[in-house]
Amino acid sequence: MKKRNDFLSYGRQSIDEEDIQMVIETLRSPFLTQGPKIKEFEQAIANYVGAQYAVAFCNGTAALHAACYAAGIGEGDEVITSPITFAASANCVRYMGGTVVFADIDARTYNIDPTEIRKKISSKTKAIIPVDFTGQPADLDAINAIAREHNIVVIEDGAHSLGAEYKGKKVGIQADMTMFSFHPVKPITTAEGGIIVTNNKEYYKKLQLFRSHGIEQTEYSSEQGGWYYEMTDLGYNYRMTDLQAALGLSQLTKIDTFIQRRREIADFYTEAFQDENRIVIPQQLHETNSGWHLYMIQLEKELRKKIFGKMRSMNIGVHVHYIPVYWHPYYQKLGYERGLCPIAENWYEKALTLPIHPQMTIEDLAIIVSNIKELLNQPK
Ligand SMILES: *Cc1c(COP(=O)(O)O)cnc(C)c1O
Numbered sequence: 001m002k003k004r005n006d007f008l009s010y011g012r013q014s015i016d017e018e019d020i021q022m023v024i025e026t027l028r029s030p031f032l033t034q035g036p037k038i039k040e041f042e043q044a045i046a047n048y049v050g051a052q053y054a055v056a057f058c059n060g061t062a063a064l065h066a067a068c069y070a071a072g073i074g075e076g077d078e079v080i081t082s083p084i085t086f087a088a089s090a091n092c093v094r095y096m097g098g099t100v101v102f103a104d105i106d107a108r109t110y111n112i113d114p115t116e117i118r119k120k121i122s123s124k125t126k127a128i129i130p131v132d133f134t135g136q137p138a139d140l141d142a143i144n145a146i147a148r149e150h151n152i153v154v155i156e157d158g159a160h161s162l163g164a165e166y167k168g169k170k171v172g173i174q175a176d177m178t179m180f181s182f183h184p185v186k187p188i189t190t191a192e193g194g195i196i197v198t199n200n201k202e203y204y205k206k207l208q209l210f211r212s213h214g215i216e217q218t219e220y221s222s223e224q225g226g227w228y229y230e231m232t233d234l235g236y237n238y239r240m241t242d243l244q245a246a247l248g249l250s251q252l253t254k255i256d257t258f259i260q261r262r263r264e265i266a267d268f269y270t271e272a273f274q275d276e277n278r279i280v281i282p283q284q285l286h287e288t289n290s291g292w293h294l295y296m297i298q299l300e301k302e303l304r305k306k307i308f309g310k311m312r313s314m315n316i317g318v319h320v321h322y323i324p325v326y327w328h329p330y331y332q333k334l335g336y337e338r339g340l341c342p343i344a345e346n347w348y349e350k351a352l353t354l355p356i357h358p359q360m361t362i363e364d365l366a367i368i369v370s371n372i373k374e375l376l377n378q379p380k
Contacts, residue, residue, distance in 0.1 A: 001310065001314055001371045001374055001375070002314065002367045002370065002371060003313075003314045003315055004314060004315035004316060004367065005315070006315065007315045007317060008315060008316050008317050008355050008360075008364060009185075009317040009355065009357075010185075010294070010317045010318065010319040010353050010354070010355045010356070010357075011184075011185030011186075011293070011294075011355070011356065011357045012184060012185060012357050012359065013184040013185070013189045014254070014258060014357070014358045014359050015189075016254075018250055018253075019247055019250040019251060021250075022246045022247060022249065022250040023243055023246050023247050023250075025246065026242050026243050026246040027243065029242070031242045032241060032242055032243060033239060033240075033241040033242055033243075034239065034242070035242040036242070037242040037243075037245035037246045037249065038056055038239075038240055038241075038242060038245045040245065040249060041056055041240075041245035041246075041248045041249050041252075042054040042055065042056050042195065042245075044248075044249055044252050045180070045195055045197060045248075045252065046197055048170070048172075048252060048255070049162075049170045049171065049172025049173060049178075049197055050169065050170055050172065050173050051172050051173050051178075051197035051198060051199055052198070052199045052201075052204075053197065053198050053199065053200075053201070053203075053204040054195050054196065054197045054198075055195065055196050055204065055207040055208055055211060056193065056194070056195045056239075056240040056244075056245060056248075057193070057194045057195065057196070057211060057238045057239070057240060058192060058193065058194070058238050058239060058240055058241075058244075059181070059183070059192045059193060059194050060088065060159050060179055060180070060181030060182070060183065060186075060193070060194030061088040061091070061092065061194070062194060062211075062236070062238040063179045063180075063181075063194035063195060063196050063238075064088055064089065064091075064092035064129075064155070064157065064179050064194075065092045065095045065096070065210075065236075065238070066196060066206075066207050066210040066211060066238060067092070067155045067177045067179060067196050067203075067207070068092045068093060068095065068096045068098070068127070068155065069096060069206065069207075069210045070177065070196075070202075070203040070206035070207050070210065071126065071127050071153040071155060071176070071177070071203075072126070073093060073096040073097075073098045073126050073127060074096055074097055074098065075097035075098070076098075076099075076124060077096075077098040077099065077124060077125075077126035077127075078098065078099045078100075078101045078122060078124040078125045078126060079093040079098050079099070079100060079101065079125070079126060079127045079128070079129060080101045080102075080103050080112075080117055080120050080121070080125060080127075080128045080129070081093070081100060081101075081102065081103070081112070081128070081129040081130070081131065081157075081325075082102070082103065082105060082111065082112040082129075082130065082131045082133065082344070083102040083104070083105070083324040083325050083326055083340070083341045083344045083345075084105050084110055084131075084133060084321075084322055084324060084325075084344050084347065084348065085131040085133060085157065085322060085325060086159065086321075086322055087322075087325055087328065088157075088159075089129055089131050089157045089159075089325070090102075090129075090325045090326075090331070092129075093127075093129070098126065099124075100325075100326075100331075101120045101122075101125070102120075102324075102325065102326055102336070102340055102341055102344075103116040103117045103119070103120045103341070104116040104341040104342065104343045104344055105341070105343050105344045105347065106139075106343075107343050107347065108283045108285075109133075109136055109139075109282075109283060109284075109285060109288075110133050110134065110282070110296070110347060110351075111130070111131070111132070111133050111136065111137075111138045111139065112130050112131065112138055112139075112143075113139075113343075114139050114142035114143055114146060116341075117143065117146055118146060121146065121150055125150060125152055126152055126153065127152055127153040127154070127155055128143055128146070128147055128152060128153075128154050128155070129154075129155045129156070129157055130143050130154065130156055130157065130175070131156075131157040131159070131160075132156065132157065132158050132159075132160050132161035132164060132171060133160060133294075134160055134282065134290065134292070134293055134294040134295070134296055134321075135160045135161050135164050135187075135262075135290040135291035135292045135293035135294065136161075136164065136282075136284060136285070136288050136290040137161055137164055137165070137166040137171050137174075137288045137290075138156070139285075140154075140156070140166050140174040140175065141167070141174075143175075144174065144175070147176075153176050153177075154174075154175040154176050154177075155175065155176065155177050155178075155179070156171070156174070156175035156177070156178040156179065157179055158171050158172065158178045158179055158180050159179060159180065159181035159183075159186060159194075159293075160186070160187075160291065160293035160294065161180075161187075161290075161291050161293070162180040162186070162187040162188065162255065162291065163187050163255050163256070163258075163259045163291045164259075164288070164289060164290050164291035165288065165289040166287065166288055166289075167287045172197045173197075173199065176198065176200060176203065177196050177197070177198045177200070177203055177207075178196065178197050178198070179194060179195070179196055180194065180195050180197070181193070181194045182194060182195070182244075182248060182251075185293075185357070186293065187255060187258060187259065187291055187293060188248065188251035188252055188254070188255050188258065189247070189248075189251060190240065190244035190245065190247050190248040190251070191244060191247065192244070193240055193244045193248060209232070209233060209235055210233075210235045210236065210238065211235065211236070211237075211238045211239055212235060212237065212238075212239060213231060213235045213236065213237060214231050214232055214233040214234050214235030215229055215230070215231045215232075215235065216229065216230050216231075216232050257358070258358045259291050259292070261358040261360075262291060262292035262293075262356055262357070262358060263290075263292055265292070265295070265356050265360060265365065266290070266292045266295050266356065268365050268369075269281070269295050269297075269354060269356075269365075269369070270282075272369040272373075273297065273369075273372075276373075276376060278299060278300065278303065278376055279297050279298070279299060279372075279376075280297060280298035280299075280350075281297060282295065282296055282297070292356060293356075294321055294353050294356065295353070295354045295356045296321065296351050296352065296353050296354070297351075297352050297354065298347065298350040298351055298352070299350055299352055300350065301349045301350060303376075304349070304350055304351070304352050306375065307352065307372060307375050308320070308352060310371070310375055311368075311371060311372070311375075314367075314371055316355065316367070316368055316371065317355055318352055318353060318354060318355070319352075319353040320348075320351055320352060320353060321351070321353050322348075323348065324341065324344050324345055324348055326340060326341075354368060355368065
């Protein structure tokens with residue numbers, strides 16, 4: 001096996017001089033926050049995905065929280081999401097006092113299965129939060145059909161899927177609201193950051209209200225005086241800064257190159273492993289074009305553990321995304337039991353994330369593939 005000198009993370013940002021200059025210019029401008037860059041960035045993301053409105057937040061989790069607020073989720077409401085996701089997809093429901101209902105995944109795509117969603121619908125269901133896991137869009141048409149039938153809201157967790165396509169169109173216009181995250185491992189970065197895109201003006205207004213303390217941005221009558229404003233609901237300070245938005249604007253000009261590179265890396269892995277009968281490669285539906293945030297293979301349980309350990313000792317940052325959300329002690333204490341989503345649990349025992357990000361070289365890839373093949377060929 002070949003050992004790397006430095007640790008190769010499963011994901012990381014790609015920052016160039018242009019990005020750095022954009023941030024420096026903003027540092028020299030009159031506005032570090034609440035200035036013109038935020039609106040510019042919101043407009044650029046809305047244009048990129050083809051949505052009417054966008055509201056930027058300090059991170060993707062805050063954006064999901066705001067979307068749950070805009071959807072009117074509260075105590076007694078149930079929200080259906082996938083167990084195979086980052087905890088934030090479920091936590092946002094808890095912030096509003098709602099109940100999380102987990103629906104099992106489709107074994108082919110690892111995304112939430114619409115048939116399983118149907119089984120979990122009740123008179124209390126208020127929303128569905130599908131996750132575009134690994135960058136492959138969820139089955140959005142089927143999910144929207146269920147939502148329309150039951151008059152519920154779809155909040156898409158697109159943390160992995162900015163730039164991905166569903167039936168030939170960019171993700172971000174299919175759901176009622178879609179969240180994108182700009183954490184450094186995500187398709188583009190603002191360090192911390194997130195956004196909601198929507199075509200619904202009511203949601204747009206509520207998202208803005210929630211982001212800034214619940215303070216209305218409307219004009220008030222002059223008899224009150226120019227200082228006057230009103231706080232109409234309990235909001236937060238969830239704003240993005242102009243520094244972050246400036247970085248995001250610069251990053252967005254490179255997204256197509258980034259995703260192109262991710263697709264090349266995914267093709268490289270697929271080609272290398274498709275004839276290995278002990279490796280299951282990630283299946284792609286023909287109606288989706290993934291942005292390849294993650295490349296995940298499946299291996300027999302013991303083999304996964306061995307390969308994980310050996311690859312880490314070679315400085316290769318393989319990972320596992322994710323532990324089923326309801327296995328975490330917080331959700332266990334709420335009463336969710338193991339065995340709830342058997343397909344997801346079985347998948348989790350076998351899943352392994354291989355490094356994928358735009359800065360990886362052909363040498364990086366060659367070492368990963370040859371090490372894995374060597375491990376597969378070792379006697380048990
Ligand atoms: C990253 C991520 C989030 C949260 O985004 P942050 O910007 O880190 O708060 C939510 N859901 C999923 C699936 C994620 O991967």
